[in-house]
Amino acid sequence: MxxxxxxxxxxxxxxxxxxxxxxxxxxxxxxxxxxxxxxxxxxxxxxxxxxxxxxxxxxxxxxxxxxxxxxxxxxxxxxxxxxxxxxxxxxxxxxxxxxxxxxxxxxxxxxxxxxxxxxxxxxxxxxxxxxxxxxxxxxxxxxxxxxxxxxxxxxxxxxxxxxxxxxxxxxxxxxxxxxxxxxxxxxxxxxxxxxxxxxxxxxxxxxxxxxxxxxxxxxxxxxxxxxxxxxxxxxxxxxxxxxxxxxxxxxxxxxxxxxxxxDMAGDLSPHPEAAHVLRDLSRLVRDGGEQVTAIFDKARGFLPPAEASAPVRVLEWMADDLYDLVADSWAPLARQAADAPHRLTTSQVCALDVVARRQPLRAAGLLLRLLAASDDAAAPGLHRELDALFTTWCEDFEKSLRLRWxxxxxxxxxxxxxxxxxxxxxxxxxx
CATH class of the missing domain: 3.40.630.10 (Zn peptidases)
Structure with missing residues (x-):
C-alpha cells in the first residue's frame, strides 16, 4: 500500500x-x-x-x-x-x-x-x-x-x-x-x-x-x-x-x-542553544498566529457562522488563546534550558519545533480553503496574502527540520x- x-x-x-x-x-x-x-x-x-x-x-x-x-x-x-x-x-x-x-x-x-x-x-x-x-x-x-x-x-x-x-x-x-x-x-x-x-x-x-x-x-x-x-x-x-x-x-x-x-527527533545530544531556540519558537507561534488571525478577522464578515462551520470553530478556538497557550507553556522550559540538570536534548527541541510550526499552518490551511470557497470580492486578495505566508512557513518547516517522507x-x-x-x-x- x-x-x-x-x-x-x-x-x-x-x-x-x-x-x-x-x-x-x-x-x-x-x-x-x-x-x-x-x-x-x-x-x-x-x-x-x-x-x-x-x-x-x-x-x-x-x-x-x-x-x-x-x-x-x-x-x-x-x-x-x-x-x-x-x-x-x-x-x-x-x-x-x-x-x-x-x-x-x-x-x-x-x-x-x-x-x-x-x-x-x-x-x-x-x-x-x-x-x-x-x-x-x-x-x-x-x-x-x-x-x-x-x-x-x-x-x-x-x-x-x-x-x-x-x-x-x-x-x-x-x-x-x-x-x-x-x-x-x-x-x-x-x-x-x-x-x-x-x-x-x-x-x-x-x-x-x-x-x-x-x-x-x-x-x-x-x-x-x-x-x-x-x-x-x-x-x-x-x-x-x-x-x-x-x-x-x-x-x-x-x-x-x-x-x-x-533525524533530529532521535538526536539525544544536549541542544547547544535550547533556551535561545525556545524563545524563537515562542515568538514564531505567536507571530504566525497573529498573522493568520488578522486575516481571519478581515474575513469574518463573509465566512459561515461558527455554529454552522467546524473549520470556523477551529479558527476561533485557535485565535482565542491556543497560540498563547502553546507559547506560554515553554517559558519555564526556556528558563531551565541553560541549567545543566535540565538541559534539553536536540530531540526534545525538535518535538517542540514541530508543535510551534504546525499551529499556524493548521489554521492557515483551513482559512485558505474557506477563502477559496467564498465568492466575496475580498476573498481572493486575502487568499493571496495568506498563501504567501503559508508557502514560506511550509518551506521553512521542511528545511529547518530536514524532513523526508x-x-x-x-x-x-x-x-x-x-x-x-x-x-x-x-x-x-x-x-
Missing part, C-alpha cells in the same frame, strides 16, 4: 475481508456520529481475550485506516501466529474510524499525499482537526458528551479489552508510544521496528516531555496528581476514552508514527508491528 485510504475505501475493504473470511471476520455498526455517519467495527477471531484497536481518532491522521486493515488481514490469515494474533485465543475488535464527520472534512488528505512530490503544503491545505471539545478521545476531558465518545465507551464496557491501541500519526518528527501503564516487553520490538524501517524514535514529545520514560520513545502517563505535565487539560486525562480500559484491568497504547521524518507502507508496517508487540506484552501480563 503506497497511499492512504478514505473512510469509504476502508469500509469497502473491510466488507471484502468479511466475504473472504466469513467464519472469522464480522462487521457491525457500533454507533453513529453527530451527523449520522456510521461508526463501524470489524471483529476478527473468536478468542476469549479482546484487543481493541481504534483507527482515525483524529481525522487528519489517515494512516490508521490502512493499519487497521493490515492488522485485520494478518489475524484473519492465521498461518503461524504469535499468541496475540491467534484468532482462537484473541479477538481483534477494530473501530475503522472513530471520527467520520471530521474525516469527511479531511477527505482531500488521501489524494494530496498520494504519488510523488509529497509536500507539507499539500497536506495542510487538505487536513482538518476539530477543536478539542469535538475530538472523541479528548472531549470527555472537557467534559463534552459526544455520541462518538459514547460509542467507544460502550464498546469498551461491552468487550472489556485487555489492551486498547489508538492509531495516531504526527506530521513530522519521529515515532513514539504513550501508555497508561508500562508494558516491559514493548521497548525492544518498538525500537527494532523503527530502526529496520528507518523511522527515527522520538525521544521526548510535547505533551509527554516529563513523563516516565522506561525505554526510548516509550512514555507512561503519570498519575492524576503528578506535576510532570505540559499539555493543557491532561490533569483530567482519567476521564478520557484512553483510560476507560483501566476499569477492567486493561491498558491503552497510543501509537504515533510520522508522515515526514526528521516516510512511505505509507513503512508507516503502516511500523504501526502494525508496535500494536502486535504491545498486545503481546499485555497478553503476557495476563498470566
Amino acid at each position: 503506497d497511499r492512504y485510504l478514505t473512510v469509504a475505501d476502508v469500509s469497502e475493504s473491510a466488507r471484502r475481508l468479511v466475504s473472504r473470511f466469513p467464519g472469522t471476520c464480522r462487521l457491525r455498526r457500533v454507533g453513529a456520529s453527530r451527523e449520522g455517519r456510521p461508526i463501524e467495527m470489524l471483529s476478527v477471531g473468536h478468542g476469549p481475550h479482546h484487543v481493541l484497536v481504534v483507527a482515525r481518532p483524529h481525522p487528519d491522521e489517515p494512516v490508521g485506516g490502512v493499519t487497521a486493515l493490515a492488522l485485520a488481514e494478518r489475524v484473519a490469515r492465521g498461518g503461524r501466529p504469535v499468541a496475540a494474533t491467534d484468532p482462537a485465543l484473541v479477538t481483534w475488535d477494530i473501530v475503522l474510524c472513530l471520527d467520520p464527520d471530521g474525516a469527511a472534512l479531511s477527505e482531500g488528505v488521501e489524494e494530496a499525499t498520494a504519488g510523488p512530490g509529497h509536500t507539507l503544503g499539500n497536506y495542510y491545505r487538505s487536513a482538518f482537526r476539530p477543536v478539542a471539545a469535538e475530538q472523541p478521545e479528548w472531549a470527555p476531558i472537557v467534559p463534552r458528551h459526544l455520541p462518538e465518545s459514547q460509542a467507544l465507551f460502550d464498546v469498551i464496557d461491552g468487550l472489556r479489552p485487555f489492551i486498547q491501541c489508538s492509531l495516531h500519526s504526527v506530521e513530522a518528527g519521529g515515532s513514539w508510544t504513550q501508555l497508561t501503564r508500562d508494558l516491559p516487553g514493548l521497548a525492544v520490538p518498538f525500537r527494532t521496528s523503527a530502526a529496520e524501517l528507518s523511522i527515527p524514535v522520538q525521544h521526548g514529545t510535547f505533551d509527554a516531555l516529563y513523563w516516565e520514560n522506561p525505554g526510548p520513545g516509550i512514555h507512561v502517563l503519570p498519575p492524576p496528581e503528578g506535576t510532570g505535565r505540559l499539555a493543557a487539560g491532561s490533569e483530567n486525562i482519567g476521564l478520557s476514552t484512553w483510560c476507560a480500559p483501566q476499569r477492567y484491568g486493561g491498558v491503552t497504547a497510543i501509537v504515533e508514527v510520522p508522515m515526514w521524518a526528521s 516516510v512511505p505509507v507502507a513503512h508507516q503502516v508496517e511500523h504501526h502494525a508491528r508496535v500494536v502486535v508487540a504491545a498486545a503481546g506484552s499485555a497478553l503476557t501480563a495476563l498470566g
Whole structure:
C-alpha cells in the first residue's frame, strides 16, 4: 500500500475481508456520529481475550485506516501466529474510524499525499482537526458528551479489552508510544521496528516531555496528581476514552508514527542553544498566529457562522488563546534550558519545533480553503496574502527540520508491528 485510504475505501475493504473470511471476520455498526455517519467495527477471531484497536481518532491522521486493515488481514490469515494474533485465543475488535464527520472534512488528505512530490503544503491545505471539545478521545476531558465518545465507551464496557491501541500519526518528527501503564516487553520490538524501517524514535514529545520514560520513545502517563505535565487539560486525562480500559484491568497504547521524518527527533545530544531556540519558537507561534488571525478577522464578515462551520470553530478556538497557550507553556522550559540538570536534548527541541510550526499552518490551511470557497470580492486578495505566508512557513518547516517522507507502507508496517508487540506484552501480563 503506497497511499492512504478514505473512510469509504476502508469500509469497502473491510466488507471484502468479511466475504473472504466469513467464519472469522464480522462487521457491525457500533454507533453513529453527530451527523449520522456510521461508526463501524470489524471483529476478527473468536478468542476469549479482546484487543481493541481504534483507527482515525483524529481525522487528519489517515494512516490508521490502512493499519487497521493490515492488522485485520494478518489475524484473519492465521498461518503461524504469535499468541496475540491467534484468532482462537484473541479477538481483534477494530473501530475503522472513530471520527467520520471530521474525516469527511479531511477527505482531500488521501489524494494530496498520494504519488510523488509529497509536500507539507499539500497536506495542510487538505487536513482538518476539530477543536478539542469535538475530538472523541479528548472531549470527555472537557467534559463534552459526544455520541462518538459514547460509542467507544460502550464498546469498551461491552468487550472489556485487555489492551486498547489508538492509531495516531504526527506530521513530522519521529515515532513514539504513550501508555497508561508500562508494558516491559514493548521497548525492544518498538525500537527494532523503527530502526529496520528507518523511522527515527522520538525521544521526548510535547505533551509527554516529563513523563516516565522506561525505554526510548516509550512514555507512561503519570498519575492524576503528578506535576510532570505540559499539555493543557491532561490533569483530567482519567476521564478520557484512553483510560476507560483501566476499569477492567486493561491498558491503552497510543501509537504515533510520522508522515515526514526528521533525524533530529532521535538526536539525544544536549541542544547547544535550547533556551535561545525556545524563545524563537515562542515568538514564531505567536507571530504566525497573529498573522493568520488578522486575516481571519478581515474575513469574518463573509465566512459561515461558527455554529454552522467546524473549520470556523477551529479558527476561533485557535485565535482565542491556543497560540498563547502553546507559547506560554515553554517559558519555564526556556528558563531551565541553560541549567545543566535540565538541559534539553536536540530531540526534545525538535518535538517542540514541530508543535510551534504546525499551529499556524493548521489554521492557515483551513482559512485558505474557506477563502477559496467564498465568492466575496475580498476573498481572493486575502487568499493571496495568506498563501504567501503559508508557502514560506511550509518551506521553512521542511528545511529547518530536514524532513523526508516516510512511505505509507513503512508507516503502516511500523504501526502494525508496535500494536502486535504491545498486545503481546499485555497478553503476557495476563498470566
